[in-house]
Structures are given as C-alpha cells and as structure tokens.
Amino acid sequence: MSEFVLQIDGKEVTAREGMTIVEAAKTAGIKIPTLCHHDQLEPYGACRICTVEAEANGRNQLVAACVYPAEKGMVVQTKTEKLAKIRKVLIEQMMAHAPDAPQLLELAAEYGADRDRFDKDPSFCILCGLCVRYCNEVKKKNAIGYIDRGPRREISFIPDVAGKECWDCKECFPLCPTSALQAAYVLTEALATPPEEPQEAGCACTGSCSGCGP
Amino acid sequence: MCMDITRIDQIIDNHNAEQSSLIQILLDIQAEHHWLPKQALDRVAEKLDVPMNRIQHITTFYKAFSQVPKGRHQIHVCMGTACHVRGAQKVLDVLSDATGIKAGETDAELKFSLETVNCLGCCALGPVMVVDGEYHGNVAPAQAADVLKNYE
Numbered sequence: 103m104s105e106f107v108l109q110i111d112g113k114e115v116t117a118r119e120g121m122t123i124v125e126a127a128k129t130a131g132i133k134i135p136t137l138c139h140h141d142q143l144e145p146y147g148a149c150r151i152c153t154v155e156a157e158a159n160g161r162n163q164l165v166a167a168c169v170y171p172a173e174k175g176m177v178v179q180t181k182t183e184k185l186a187k188i189r190k191v192l193i194e195q196m197m198a199h200a201p202d203a204p205q206l207l208e209l210a211a212e213y214g215a216d217r218d219r220f221d222k223d224p225s226f227c228i229l230c231g232l233c234v235r236y237c238n239e240v241k242k243k244n245a246i247g248y249i250d251r252g253p254r255r256e257i258s259f260i261p262d263v264a265g266k267e268c269w270d271c272k273e274c275f276p277l278c279p280t281s282a283l284q285a286a287y288v289l290t291e292a293l294a295t296p297p298e299e300p301q302e303a304g305c306a307c308t309g310s311c312s313g314c315g316p
Numbered sequence: 317m318c319m320d321i322t323r324i325d326q327i328i329d330n331h332n333a334e335q336s337s338l339i340q341i342l343l344d345i346q347a348e349h350h351w352l353p354k355q356a357l358d359r360v361a362e363k364l365d366v367p368m369n370r371i372q373h374i375t376t377f378y379k380a381f382s383q384v385p386k387g388r389h390q391i392h393v394c395m396g397t398a399c400h401v402r403g404a405q406k407v408l409d410v411l412s413d414a415t416g417i418k419a420g421e422t423d424a425e426l427k428f429s430l431e432t433v434n435c436l437g438c439c440a441l442g443p444v445m446v447v448d449g450e451y452h453g454n455v456a457p458a459q460a461a462d463v464l465k466n467y468e
Binding site: 234237238244245246247248249250251258260262263 | 367368369370372373376377
C-alpha cells in the first residue's frame with residue numbers, strides 16, 4: 103500500500119492510503135477529540151467534534167477528521183481558534199441533551215463551553231450511533247436501531263431481538279458517551295412493552311379471515 | 317390472524333425479494349392494508365434478509381408508512397398558506413365533526429383517517445381536500461361533509 107506524507111499541526115506525518123485524518127494523527131500521537139468514533143466501527147461523522155481545518159489543493163476546508171481521508175501533501179490544523187469556537191458550540195448543543203455526560207463535561211472544561219447555554223432537552227442521547235453501529239457491525243445482532251427522524255429521532259431496541267440477545271451482551275452500554283443508563287433505560291422500556299397484538303390493534307380485513315369471525 | 321401472509325409473499329415476489337426494493341415492497345403493503353402490520357414486517361425482514369432495526373428505521377422515517385391501523389379512506393386536508401387563508405381550518409373542523417375524529421386520528425370502524433398536509437401544490441384550487449388520492453378543490457365548508465358520503 104502506498105505511503106505518503108502530510109502535515110498535521112506542523113508535524114510531518116506518514117500515512118497509508120485509505121487512512122482518515124484521525125487515524126493518521128493518531129500514529130503521530132496527535133489527539134483529535136472524538137465522540138462518535140470507534141476503532142472497530144466504520145467512520146460515521148455524527149458528532150462533528152473532530153472537525154479540523156484541512157488545506158489541500160489550495161483549498162482550506164472544515165472537515166470531519168474521522169471520515170475525511172488523509173491526502174498527500176495535505177496541511178491539517180487541529181487546534182485553531184476557529185475550531186475551538188466550533189467545538190465549543192457543538193459541545194453546548196450536545197449538553198442541552200446530556201448535561202452531565204462525563205466526556206462532555208471534560209470537553210466543556212477544555213473548550214470553555216457553557217452547559218446551560220441552550221434550553222435543556224434531556225434526552226441523554228447525542229445520537230452518536232455507537233450502540234446502533236456496534237450492534238450492527240461488530241455483534242451483527244441488529245438489536246437496536248433508530249426510529250423517527252429529525253429532532254424526534256431516537257434509539258430504540260427491537261423488543262423481539264433484544265429480549266433474546268441483550269441480557270447476556272450489553273456490550274454497547276459502556277460505549278455510550280453520555281450515560282450507560284440511557285441504554286439501560288431504553289432497553290428496559292422496550293422489553294417492558296410487549297409487541298402489539300394484531301387482533302387488539304384492529305383488523306383491516308372485512309371479517310373474511312379466520313381470526314375475525316364471531 | 318387477519319393478514320393474508322400469502323398475499324404479502326406475493327408482493328415480495330413481485331419485487332423478486334430484492335433488498336433494494338424494500339421501500340417499494342413496504343409501499344405496496346401499505347397501499348393494500350393502509351398500514352404495516354407487524355407480521356407483514358416480520359415476513360419482509362425474513363424473506364429479504366433485512367434486519368428489523370433497518371425496517372423500523374425506514375417505516376418510522378417516512379410519513380407514507382403507518383405502524384398503526386389506518387382507515388379504508390384517507391382524507392388529507394391541505395393547511396398550506398393559500399388554503400389556510402381560504403378557510404382550510406373550517407373545512408377541517410367540518411370534516412372533524414362529520415367523522416368524529418381529529419386530525420391524525422382514525423375512527424373506530426376504520427372507515428376514515430383524517431390527516432393534514434402542508435401544501436399539495438395546487439394552491440389555485442384552495443381550499444383543497446383529497447380523499448383516497450382524489451382531489452376536491454374549492455370545497456366550501458358546507459360541502460366538505462357531502463364529499464365523504466361517496467365513500468363507504
């Protein structure tokens with residue numbers, strides 16, 4: 103595999119083709135803050151906290167370092183005033199959802215983020231997708247997924263699968279950057295709600311099927 | 317059990333049980349049953365070898381899908397700006413009275429589901445109501461209930 107050199111924070115870094123900026127920086131011991139990144143999982147780019155300034159081909163862009171591939175001759179800045187500002191707002195927005203998450207508190211202290219800047223909407227989930235992706239990609243159980251969309255999007259266990267698989271696994275719990283309790287809570291809630299009985303829910307037929315007769 | 321599982325299989329086979337046809341299959345089932353019963357989704361998941369969390373993500377993402385039973389006839393009332401200023405709210409109120417359900421609800425006999433939409437793109441016809449895909453333009457609130465009489 104071909105190797106090339108790029109510059110991260112003024113340091114010459116050798117990277118292999120196909121590496122993302124986060125991976126390249128890691129080999130040089132440069133730490134880029136991440137929340138939704140996990141070594142075992144496909145890059146996702148949900149939290150944007152890893153945003154860096156990357157200059158390649160004469161263009162300076164803001165890119166998510168966890169998904170953006172490292173390029174030859176690229177000049178990357180991971181700690182600039184502009185980035186600190188962006189990260190600060192991102193943290194503040196996430197803290198509206200998960201005000202007491204340890205990782206967020208740590209980042210907030212580093213970037214001077216105000217946890218009370220935005221009105222609280224404590225869903226405890228920042229939709230990093232670690233649990234969903236870990237279950238899909240590593241465990242291949244597909245026990246948890248997203249439901250709904252936009253501001254109403256949330257994670258939800260599939261009761262049928264979760265009832266069988268989750269009690270002995272729970273490997274997603276410690277991955278959660280906000281609070282493992284959230285995962286536990288959703289799991290319990292999903293399992294406590296039995297799947298709907300179709301008869302009770304109402305039958306769309308006109309009384310012709312066997313289940314609907316008197 | 318209420319749902320004809322062989323019919324579901326037929327719909328799936330019409331699309332050669334291809335994973336890429338998942339949304340089309342779900343739309344066909346939705347069109348036939350007016351909602352997506354759980355057994356149907358289980359069957360689709362099994363036949364297409366698509367995980368349930370993906371199906372759930374898709375069915376909750378699109379408004380075209382319903383995971384609760386819907387009436388045999390879908391009423392959509394346009395609440396867009398043009399319809400709004402021409403009295404869409406009154407039309408909705410009349411329909412609500414006539415069917416006994418509020419917007420977003422389905423009646424107990426599963427006859428009607430009442431839904432609001434934000435613009436149907438035919439603002440010159442406002443206020444517009446749509447029943448089962450049939451457009452009724454310039455409906456006066458007084459006429460709105462009569463339109464429903466044509467549906468059983």
